[in-house]
Amino acid sequence: MSDPATNPATDPATLAQYLAGWSGDDPLRRAVAETVEVLGQAIVEIAERLGRGELDGPLGGAVGRNADGDSQATLDLQAHELVLAALAGAPVAWLGSEESESPIALRPDAPLAVAIDPLDGSSNLDTDVSVGTIFSILPALPAATPTALGGAARHPLLQPGSSQLAAGFVVYGPHTALAVTLGAGTQVFTLDRAARTFRRTRRDLAIPLGRREYAINASNYRFWDPAIQSYIDDCIAGAEGPRGENFNMRWIASLVAEAYRVLQRGGIFLYPRDARPGYGEGRLRLVYEANPIAFIVEQAGGAATDGVSPIRSIEPHALHQRTPLVFGSRDKVERVARYHSDPPGLGEASPLFGRRGLFRA
Numbered sequence: 001m002s003d004p005a006t007n008p009a010t011d012p013a014t015l016a017q018y019l020a021g022w023s024g025d026d027p028l029r030r031a032v033a034e035t036v037e038v039l040g041q042a043i044v045e046i047a048e049r050l051g052r053g054e055l056d057g058p059l060g061g062a063v064g065r066n067a068d069g070d071s072q073a074t075l076d077l078q079a080h081e082l083v084l085a086a087l088a089g090a091p092v093a094w095l096g097s098e099e100s101e102s103p104i105a106l107r108p109d110a111p112l113a114v115a116i117d118p119l120d121g122s123s124n125l126d127t128d129v130s131v132g133t134i135f136s137i138l139p140a141l142p143a144a145t146p147t148a149l150g151g152a153a154r155h156p157l158l159q160p161g162s163s164q165l166a167a168g169f170v171v172y173g174p175h176t177a178l179a180v181t182l183g184a185g186t187q188v189f190t191l192d193r194a195a196r197t198f199r200r201t202r203r204d205l206a207i208p209l210g211r212r213e214y215a216i217n218a219s220n221y222r223f224w225d226p227a228i229q230s231y232i233d234d235c236i237a238g239a240e241g242p243r244g245e246n247f248n249m250r251w252i253a254s255l256v257a258e259a260y261r262v263l264q265r266g267g268i269f270l271y272p273r274d275a276r277p278g279y280g281e282g283r284l285r286l287v288y289e290a291n292p293i294a295f296i297v298e299q300a301g302g303a304a305t306d307g308v309s310p311i312r313s314i315e316p317h318a319l320h321q322r323t324p325l326v327f328g329s330r331d332k333v334e335r336v337a338r339y340h341s342d343p344p345g346l347g348e349a350s351p352l353f354g355r356r357g358l359f360r361a
């Protein structure tokens with residue numbers, strides 16, 4: 001897979017052009033393309049609102065609580081409303097949003113379901129750190145009985161991530177970047193603010209290998225499982241430890257910003273389960289955070305697991321369900337799984353094995 005930095009002057013594909021080229025005359029693809037495009041319009045609005053900072057009032061500050069008990073900022077709700085309004089005419093039957101306890105019924109006969117985190121990382125709003133939007137597009141199954149969410153019949157929003165037709169995430173940073181996959185590679189578009197248009201700036205992105213960088217909230221160390229503790233211990237031990245090389249650490253506390261960094265320069269991200277009350281399945285949500293990120297990362301040659309199993313193989317049972325999440329360069333993600341499968345005391349960190357070469361990657 002090639003990874004050229006694309007020059008918009010010679011590769012002027014706008015998001016709309018890229019979507020049109022991909023969809024052709026296929027009705028389901030056209031529906032996906034239309035939906036990504038209207039989400040793009042909502043994203044432009046959210047970017048403009050964020051770009052005004054506190055000129056129109058406070059961005060952060062809790063105004064309520066969502067279904068998961070997280071506090072909601074004014075902008076969490078505004079972003080949700082902008083997405084809802086943008087989807088009004090789209091071929092979407094169901095919207096599942098972090099900011100709505102239950103799925104929202106849109107057009108009953110439409111072929112798609114959208115799951116979205118309208119504003120990711122919103123606890124960072126008042127510090128002007130990058131936040132984002134994450135979305136997943138699924139087929140709306142005709143046989144589903146949506147009122148039985150969580151029951152025997154499967155709601156379209158509760159399909160495993162392997163059913164996704166498209167996924168995207170945005171970083172509202174110094175520039176607004178949109179990473180998208182339609183199952184045919186990962187593309188990055190940059191918002192041309194003056195034209196209110198996304199233009200492709202990276203084509204068929206491939207996560208670079210070899211970057212020795214990990215991202216984890218290290219303040220939770222004492223609550224982690226031994227496998228995660230061992231993995232991080234070995235990174236921290238650096239050149240003197242079993243890995244035999246030094247590692248750098250990053251933690252922005254903004255999933256989209258971490259995911260974008262991993263896409264651009266490699267490394268690994270971990271938000272594992274831990275022993276704090278309420279963190280038995282980690283913090284991040286499977287349906288509208290982990291699944292779309294996993295699809296995009298895999299389409300860029302990387303991997304995403306819950307530590308052991310591929311994220312996209314997990315059968316969701318609830319819209320707001322959490323999952324441990326590990327993603328990044330494939331070799332590093334696979335190494336984390338091996339720390340889980342090695343018997344305690346015989347892992348790579350074991351003094352019995354010291355700097356054994358078997359798992360050096």
Ligand SMILES: O=P(O)(O)OC[C@H]1O[C@](O)(COP(=O)(O)O)[C@@H](O)[C@@H]1O
Nearest residue numbers: 119120121122123217253254255256
């Ligand atoms: O504060 P913590 O525990 O480090 O968690 C940070 C994580 O929580 C999140 O902010 C969760 O997303 P929301 O802001 O949408 O709830 C992620 O962006 C980030 O990776």
Ligand SMILES: [Mg+2]
Nearest residue numbers: 117119120121
């Ligand atoms: Mg989030």
Ligand SMILES: [Mg+2]
Nearest residue numbers: 098117119120
């Ligand atoms: Mg959010």
